[in-house]
Structure formats: structure tokens, C-alpha cells
Amino acid sequence: MNSTQLTMFIVQLLAGTGVFLVGVHLLTSNIEQLATGKIKELFGKTASRRMVNVGIGAATTALIQSSGVTTVLIVGFVNVGVMNLYQAAAMIMGANIGTTVTAQIAALSAFPITTYIQILVFVGIMMNMVCKRDGPRRMGMILAGLGLIFIGLALMSDAMKANKAGIQSLFEVVTNPFLLFLLGIFLTALVQSSSATTSVIIAMSVAGLTIGTGGNEVLYIILGTNIGSCVTALMSSATAGTNARRAGLIHLMFNTLGSAIFFLLLACWPDFMALTFRRWFASPATQIAMFHTFFNVTCTVLFLPLCDGFVRASELLVREKQAETVETYLDERMLASPSLAISQLEQEMVRLSDTAMEAFRIGYRSFSQKDRGLIAPTHELIDRANSISQSMVDYLIRLSAKNKLTEDRSISDLHSNIGDTMRIAEIADNLTKYTQKSIDKGLDFSENVKEELNRMVERVEELYTLTRQAILEQTPTLMPDIDRAEEDIDAMRKGLIERHIQRLNLGECRPESSGVFINLVSNLERLGDHLTYIAYTVPK
Numbered sequence: 001m002n003s004t005q006l007t008m009f010i011v012q013l014l015a016g017t018g019v020f021l022v023g024v025h026l027l028t029s030n031i032e033q034l035a036t037g038k039i040k041e042l043f044g045k046t047a048s049r050r051m052v053n054v055g056i057g058a059a060t061t062a063l064i065q066s067s068g069v070t071t072v073l074i075v076g077f078v079n080v081g082v083m084n085l086y087q088a089a090a091m092i093m094g095a096n097i098g099t100t101v102t103a104q105i106a107a108l109s110a111f112p113i114t115t116y117i118q119i120l121v122f123v124g125i126m127m128n129m130v131c132k133r134d135g136p137r138r139m140g141m142i143l144a145g146l147g148l149i150f151i152g153l154a155l156m157s158d159a160m161k162a163n164k165a166g167i168q169s170l171f172e173v174v175t176n177p178f179l180l181f182l183l184g185i186f187l188t189a190l191v192q193s194s195s196a197t198t199s200v201i202i203a204m205s206v207a208g209l210t211i212g213t214g215g216n217e218v219l220y221i222i223l224g225t226n227i228g229s230c231v232t233a234l235m236s237s238a239t240a241g242t243n244a245r246r247a248g249l250i251h252l253m254f255n256t257l258g259s260a261i262f263f264l265l266l267a268c269w270p271d272f273m274a275l276t277f278r279r280w281f282a283s284p285a286t287q288i289a290m291f292h293t294f295f296n297v298t299c300t301v302l303f304l305p306l307c308d309g310f311v312r313a314s315e316l317l318v319r320e321k322q323a324e325t326v327e328t329y330l331d332e333r334m335l336a337s338p339s340l341a342i343s344q345l346e347q348e349m350v351r352l353s354d355t356a357m358e359a360f361r362i363g364y365r366s367f368s369q370k371d372r373g374l375i376a377p378t379h380e381l382i383d384r385a386n387s388i389s390q391s392m393v394d395y396l397i398r399l400s401a402k403n404k405l406t407e408d409r410s411i412s413d414l415h416s417n418i419g420d421t422m423r424i425a426e427i428a429d430n431l432t433k434y435t436q437k438s439i440d441k442g443l444d445f446s447e448n449v450k451e452e453l454n455r456m457v458e459r460v461e462e463l464y465t466l467t468r469q470a471i472l473e474q475t476p477t478l479m480p481d482i483d484r485a486e487e488d489i490d491a492m493r494k495g496l497i498e499r500h501i502q503r504l505n506l507g508e509c510r511p512e513s514s515g516v517f518i519n520l521v522s523n524l525e526r527l528g529d530h531l532t533y534i535a536y537t538v539p540k
Helices: 003-034 036-044 050-064 067-079 085-098 100-110 120-130 134-162 164-172 177-191 194-206 217-228 230-237 242-268 284-317 332-336 338-369 372-403 409-441 447-473 476-505 511-535
Strands: none
Touching: 003 134, 003 194, 050 067, 050 085, 050 284, 067 085, 067 230, 067 242, 067 332, 085 100, 085 242, 085 284, 100 134, 100 194, 100 284, 120 134, 134 194, 177 194, 177 217, 177 242, 194 217, 194 284, 217 230, 217 242, 217 284, 230 242, 242 284, 332 338, 332 372, 338 372, 338 409, 338 447, 338 511, 372 409, 409 511, 447 476, 447 511, 476 511
16 A cells, blocks of 8 residues: 555545544434433433433433433533432443444444435435424434434445555554554544444444454454543543542443453453354444443443442542532533533522522511621622522523524523522512611511511412422422412502501501511512512423
8 A cells, every 4th residue: 555545545534434423423412402301301210229220321322322421411410419429330331331322323334225324314404404393303413414424434444445455464463452452442532432433443344354363353442442432521520529530430440340351351262252243143343333232231230239339449549628519500511411401500590599588588587687787698698699690691501502592491481580580689689778778767667567577478488489399390280379379479568558558647657667668568579479480480
């Protein structure tokens, strides 16, 4: 092979690899968008049973065609405290099984019928151009992605077939198991996709190329790809919390230990490939894909009972530096999955509303007790609420831009809820002003009036409890109770103002107290309105 032929081969191989990766990206991103609710539902079923978590990890990865994305999401959940390490360990094992689906798809390229599958690129692009609805358009891009995967594999195979003699002589001399193992690690770490590396190996087999003597050599590269695939999770967890780093380490330990065991097996059994997968399956591409699946399933079966050991080892290797608390549910990793990012935003929404309501409670206490000392803590909570709301808005903007969800109802509802919640913080700020004015002007209210105000505040608290439950549990069945509470608050405001006017007419109340009192009860009624607006964003 002269320099010109070598250059053309490299160009064609890289072009084929590029087309393949574009196809995988289209397939992954559009399936994730189309199945966004299913992914959210899968992660919502996280349980203490290990087999359930393995199934969730496998199903999610098979659905979105990327163990890297799944593992990064798992790291993100661990980082924000939604998932513990024991659940994460089992899910990571499941993700390794799910990722073998891509290799199985690639192995189909060995059969003649897959030539016709390439027409899906045209069909998918036409669907995307003609269809108006988002669902069919995304389905078109999924079909186009699938077609591009096979076109990419065909380009790689054709490039290798055209230069078969020169390439075969090059790969025949590579027989050192350690070198092949390290090659698998390096290539996968470079492209951050074990599926891509495995698919290139499968394309070589379709072209009739063999590595080394044609024995176990190709399997050493497959083992290396499993360790190289850990790079994505390790990079994602590097700047995260302690438990997130432990989750990334568990992924590395699981794949490294499994690869080491199989490495020894292959080294001690030189005829492993010849006596097993080569006998069972006629196509070399299918043999490689089946070994990839067999390896990950076997490792999961072996190590699933040892999850506790992996977790303890990670805790020994990654020490807790200091007590860590969840400061936010917003994690950059979740932006890769809109449904999960929105779930985290909903959790953060509750944190924001809890902060705003606590500011209201302390602000009301400062008013009722005429305590200036409670004004500063109220403002601290308001500032914290402002900071949380700004982070949420920034996160929503990035989510919308990245996933083109500007028209998604859940996005607009969250924007609206942030605004309503910040009105609660403003009401808390108003209460501190009423406190200052009451103290400065020596305004006093009778015990009966205070009791009435307290009853109205209690009803507001009941309304908040109902709204919080409706948002967290997504239960529209609470709406009748929420409506009744809001109506009671409106009636209390009306009654309080009417009785205040009567007291003014009888000379029982100082006129200068009217501004504070009427504004106060009006603010309480407004607070009830904002809580009701938030509750009405729960899907029916």
C-alpha cells in the first residue's frame, strides 16, 4: 500500500466512521426526545431491588442507544442525592448490558438485506420535511439515523475491502494480548464510545479482515473497549460531589475486574473463540456482537451479588472530606435528557417555594410579634429565593436551547411557577415593611384581630401543603380541596376588611392602621392566588 492508497484509505475510513457516529447521534437524541416520558418513568421506578435497577439501566441504555448518556445521568442523580450508590451500582451494570444493542445492530450489516435499509435515510428526511407534528418528524430522524449507521458501516467495510491485502498484513502481526487490550481502551477513550469502536471492529470482520491469527485476538480489543467506555462517566464525575465520584469509580472497577477475569480466561484458553462463538454463529460480525453481549451479561450475573463490596471499596478509595448537602437539584448532566432535567427542575421548584414560604412565615412572625430582629433573616431567605430562581431560569434557557423545547408546556409552566413563587417572596418583603411601619408609628391590633389574621395564615399554610403535594405527586385530584381553600381565603379577606371598616366607623380603630391592615390581608389573599396558579399547572 503506497502513500496515496494509505491516505485514501484513512479518508474513507474516517468518513465512514463520521457517518456512523452522526447516525448514532440522530438515533440516540431523537429516540430520547420521543421517549422522554418513558425514560422519566423508568428512572422513577428506582427501587431497592437490584434486579429492578439492572433492568432500568439496561432498558434506558437500549432505548437511547448510549451507555455513556445513561451513566452520566446516573452520576447526576447520585450527585443530587436522588439515587444512592447501591442503586447506581446495579443500574451501571444494566447499562453495560443495554449498550450491546448497538453492536447487535451493527452486526446486521453482514447480511445483504441491510443494503436496502440504507433507503431509510431518504424516507426519514422526507418525513422530517413533510410532517408538521413533532412526533412523526422525530420518527423520521430516527429512521434517517438508522440508515446512516448502515451507510457508515458500509463505507468502512468498502474501504477495508479495497485495501484488504495491505491491511490484513498489518493486522496479522498484532498478536500481543496486552497491546490489543490497550488499543481497545485507547480508541474507546478517544471517541468516548465503546459502540463506535466495536462497530469499526465489526465492519472489519464484514470486510473479511481478521486481527492476529484469527483466534481470540479480536476479543482482547472488545475487552479493552469496556474499560475505555468508563472515561465519560469519570470525566462527568470529576467535578461533582463525593458520591458522584464514587459512582464513576464503581463503573471503572466493575468493567476493569470483569475485563481482567475474561482476559485471563482467553489467555488460558487460546481456542475459546474457535470452540464457542465461531461454532455457534456463522457470521464473524455476529460472533463479535454476541461475545460483547455475553461478556456484559456474565459480568453482571457474577458481580450483582457483590454490589455492597463495590460500594464499600469506592467509599474507602474516595473519602468523605466534609459533610455534603444538596445545594441544588439542577445538574448539567441532566440537560442530556429533557424529561429528567424537567423532573429535577420540579424538585428545585419545591425547594424554591419552601424557601419563599419560610421567608413569608418569618416575615409574618416579625409583624405579629413586632420584632425587628426577624427582618434580616427574612431578607436573607428572600435573597436565597432570588438566587435559586435565577439559577432555574438560566437552566431552563439552556434546556430549551439545547433540546429545542421552547414550546413545551412544562417549560412554560415552570417559568410561570417561578414568577408566582417569587411573588410570595415579595409578599414576605412587604411584611417586613409593615413591621417597620407598625413599630415606627406605634400601631397595635387587638387580640381578636390577631386571631383572625392567624386563622387566615393557617388556611394559607393548608393551601400551600395541598399545592406542594399536588406538584410533587402530580395529583390533579387535590384541585377541589385547593379551590375550597382559596375560596375560604378570599372570604376571610372580605370579612376582615368589612369588620375593620366597622371598627373604624365606631372609633375602635386608628385610621392610620388602615393602610397596613388592608394591605396585609390583601397580600395574604394574593399569596393564596399565586399558590392556586401554581397548582393549576399540574397536568390533568
